[in-house]
Amino acid sequence: MRIDFTKMHGLGNDFIVLDGRVHALPPVDAAFASALADRHTGIGCDQLIVLEPSMDADFRMRIFNADGSEVEACGNATRAVGLLHGEPARIETLGGLVISTPTDGGISVQMGKPRFDWNAIPLAYAMDTHAMPVAWEELVNPIAVNVGNPHVIFFVADPYAIDMARIGPMIETDPLFPERINVNVAGITARDAITLRVWERGAGLTRACGTGACATAIGAMKRGLVDRRVTVTLPGGPLVIEWREDNEIVMTGPATEAFRGSFDAADFGAHIRIAI
Numbered sequence: 022m023r024i025d026f027t028k029m030h031g032l033g034n035d036f037i038v039l040d041g042r043v044h045a046l047p048p049v050d051a052a053f054a055s056a057l058a059d060r061h062t063g064i065g066c067d068q069l070i071v072l073e074p075s076m077d078a079d080f081r082m083r084i085f086n087a088d089g090s091e092v093e094a095c096g097n098a099t100r101a102v103g104l105l106h107g108e109p110a111r112i113e114t115l116g117g118l119v120i121s122t123p124t125d126g127g128i129s130v131q132m133g134k135p136r137f138d139w140n141a142i143p144l145a146y147a148m149d150t151h152a153m154p155v156a157w158e159e160l161v162n163p164i165a166v167n168v169g170n171p172h173v174i175f176f177v178a179d180p181y182a183i184d185m186a187r188i189g190p191m192i193e194t195d196p197l198f199p200e201r202i203n204v205n206v207a208g209i210t211a212r213d214a215i216t217l218r219v220w221e222r223g224a225g226l227t228r229a230c231g232t233g234a235c236a237t238a239i240g241a242m243k244r245g246l247v248d249r250r251v252t253v254t255l256p257g258g259p260l261v262i263e264w265r266e267d268n269e270i271v272m273t274g275p276a277t278e279a280f281r282g283s284f285d286a287a288d289f290g291a292h293i294r295i296a297i
């Protein structure tokens with residue numbers, strides 16, 4: 022069974038997009054997703070994105086991290102599928118409804134409202150998520166925000182001085198986070214500027230993380246460190262995040278279609294269920 026795909030990225034955070042709205046797809050499970058995502062034996066991506074018809078929105082977007090875990094939100098991928106869709110789109114995700122709109126600055130996405138309660142992050146037990154009394158080596162006193170998916174944010178002098186490859190997975194898998202966590206280390210460079218690096222849950226260190234930029238911007242605003250519209254610069258480039266008066270988070274930035282191709286589903290262990 023040949024499957025067409027589109028390879029896309031948002032500031033270097035890259036995706037394989039399968040569009041189940043136009044052709045039949047095999048059932049997508051963690052094994053299939055991680056096999057496709059593998060950069061050595063597969064096609065390679067940070068996340069696999071599967072588009073499906075939706076009863077409640079223009080379409081549904083399913084998000085699988087490189088480790089095969091299916092998750093609630095992916096900001097950069099939302100811009101990418103918004104680019105593919107070509108006009109404003111209401112998109113159903115496990116994290117809720119998001120809305121993408123092509124603009125002259127790229128694609129603007131309304132990502133929903135942030136949540137701060139410990140059991141909405143979620144954490145394993147009650148804690149003040151605004152200033153968490155926890156530390157992992159030099160990373161201390163973080164803030165936690167859920168923007169559809171879970172994030173913990175540490176404000177540091179220099180994000181590029183942190184050994185993310187070593188400390189990222191330690192925090193990602195800490196028992197404090199029952200659904201694991203995306204790990205953000207951020208530096209405030211002005212009232213409207215943040216520098217950010219993200220160790221992503223299920224994907225590792227990526228060139229950019231849209232939801233990380235949203236969560237970090239909201240965390241910095243909650244702490245009074247920046248204004249309600251801020252540019253977050255990741256290794257792959259900048260995103261503009263605004264926290265609107267109606268509590269909606271709006272992210273604006275580029276999305277890029279890299280190339281299109283096809284593969285044989287059997288090559289990646291897709292379990293083709295023969296309709297009986």
Ligand SMILES: N[C@H](CCC[C@H](N)C(=O)O)C(=O)O
Pocket residue numbers: 034067068084086092093094095096097098170171203221222223224229230231232233
């Ligand atoms: N690793 C994230 C999903 C992808 C988020 C990131 N790629 C983005 O652009 O938001 C998670 O497990 O919640």
